[in-house]
Amino acid sequence: MTIENLRAWVGTRLRGWPLVMLALVLMALGRPAHADWYQYTYMSDVFNIHSITYRVPGDNERDIPGQLRIEFYTWTPLTGPATTNDIISYKMTIWGGGPANLDSLTWPLVPDGCQIPGGCYTNDSRFSIGALDVNGLPTNWDIFLSRDFLVSGFSETFQMASTQQGGSLNREAYSYYSHAGSYTSAPNSLGGVWTVALVPEPGSYALMLVGLLAVGGVLRRGRRADTVPGLAH
Structure with a gap:
């Protein structure tokens, strides 16, 4: 083994160390403890979604079990x-069957206006947490999301609302295969x-x-460089 071969092998091994150090720094910065989000989640009791699908020659109407899920995120716990x-x-999501199956709305909303060729949007929202229990969880809330969508030959209205007393859902989509889904719970009848x-923050x-x-x-490069030049049999 010559001095030149040894110098080349050592240089090959050391070239990866700056990359290793950078990788360790990135992994350290990416630890969940450095960027925490607090996710508050509400899952309602099961309720019936009244679903109607308009088809030729008749209608398909039924009640389908579903649940309402609400998620919101904060940087620090609510006080x-x-x-x-x-x-x-x-975010508000309907879990269940029928036309509202796993459909959701999220705030911040899609900007109002017409995104050609995507169609035209009109949105509305409302979010208020009025009180917390001793565990810091909401006991009084008013949360609402609405989206109206219009494109040539198709229109859709999708609204969800929730309070500590109950909630409501209305979704109507009009096209060749039109359908609608809705529920409204009586005060204090929908638990959750x-x-x-x-x-961790997604980043x-x-x-x-x-x-x-x-x-x-770096590990793959190291395995390729494991054979020292000049030591071959």
């Missing part, structure tokens, strides 16, 4: 009443449970993934 100024985003959990996953890929690349 009192909150509005949209105190949260990052929120709020929970809160600490979750943390990206940093951790970049770090892991960089470490993997």
